[in-house]
Amino acid sequence: MNVPYPSFVHQPLLIPEYPNDDLVQGDDLAFGPAFWLAHLLLTMGDPDDAPQDYGVTAAAYDSMVERLSDAALPWPVFQIPFGGGHTILVIYASYEDENNVEFIVRHSDWGRLGYLGNIGPSHSGPGLSWQELTTIAAYSPDCDTEPGLSDPAQRLLLLLPMLGDAATPSEVTEVVTHALIQCGISEESAPGFADKLVGREEDQQNTWSAGPDNPIPVCSSRRSARQVPIALGITAEAARALADALTGAAR
Structure with missing residues (x-):
């Protein structure tokens, strides 16, 4: 197959909690609109949509989907650093019989994920409130010490599949439209695409609140991993640091 991109140069990535998995940095995949269209259609839309409708060639889109779902290749991992030394890992974990996209929070001091x-x-899911999503997307990492994606539009779109919050404001469509255009989706299709991505009724019924014994917000949805606080069992100090990072109180 003729891939319409330069060869992907994947750098190996070591994550202690994934000792038996072959991982590579995925950042080099994220430079063009084919990745962003593939990511959003695979996680939130219909992968069989015509990519040309979004300003992406079929060849570029198909090769990207093939790379992201190929069980014979190392798993691409996208890193989003945010406050307090935390990082969200988005892992395209592909097996022979199924494909998963995992959204993980990691801190080097936790000893767990x-x-x-x-x-x-x-x-x-969902895995993020609107406040958390926008706080993390807006965080500006130190590129020398915090590897990963730094562009706010890319960070927003990468994490968008985890959004589910009744408190999401009406301007969400405008925010997502802007991010789509910044990431190369055509200006003509971006508003309608954004509306489809954020207009799902089930995502607008979830509420978030912190409990009396833990400052990390939990989600009301029974389908959410965040029915319990993230990384339950970390120290009270670590839980407070994570809660601050999710709200922008930590640098």
């Missing part, structure tokens, strides 16, 4: 959710046969 925190789960936001996953897209796949055993779907779990």
Whole structure:
């Protein structure tokens, strides 16, 4: 197959909690609109949509979907660093019989992972409130010490599949439209695409609240991994640091 992109140069990535998995940095996949269209259609839309409707060639889209779902290749991992030394990992975990997109929170001091959710046969979500999504997307990482995606539009779209919040404001469509255009989706199709992505009724029924014994908000949805606080069992100090990072109180 002729891939219409330069060869992907994947750098190996070591994550201690994934000792038996072959992982690579996925950042080099995220430079063009084919990735963003593939990511959003695979996780939130219809992968059989015509990519040309969004300003992406069929060849570019098909090759990207093939790369993201190829069980014979290392799993691409996208890193989103945010406040307090935390990182969200978005992992395209492909097996012979199924594909999953995992959304994980990690901190080097925890000794465990925190789960936001996953897209796949055993779907779990939502994993982020609107405040958390926009806070994390807007965070400006130090590129020398915090590897991963730094562009706010890319960060927003990468995490958008985890959004589910009754408190999401009406301007969400405008925000997502702007991010889509920034990431190369055609200006003509971006508003309608954004409306489809954020207009799902089930995503608008979930509420978020912190409990008396833990400052990390939990989700009302029974399908959410965040029915319990993220990384339950970390120290009270670590839980407070994560709660602050999710609301922008931590740098």
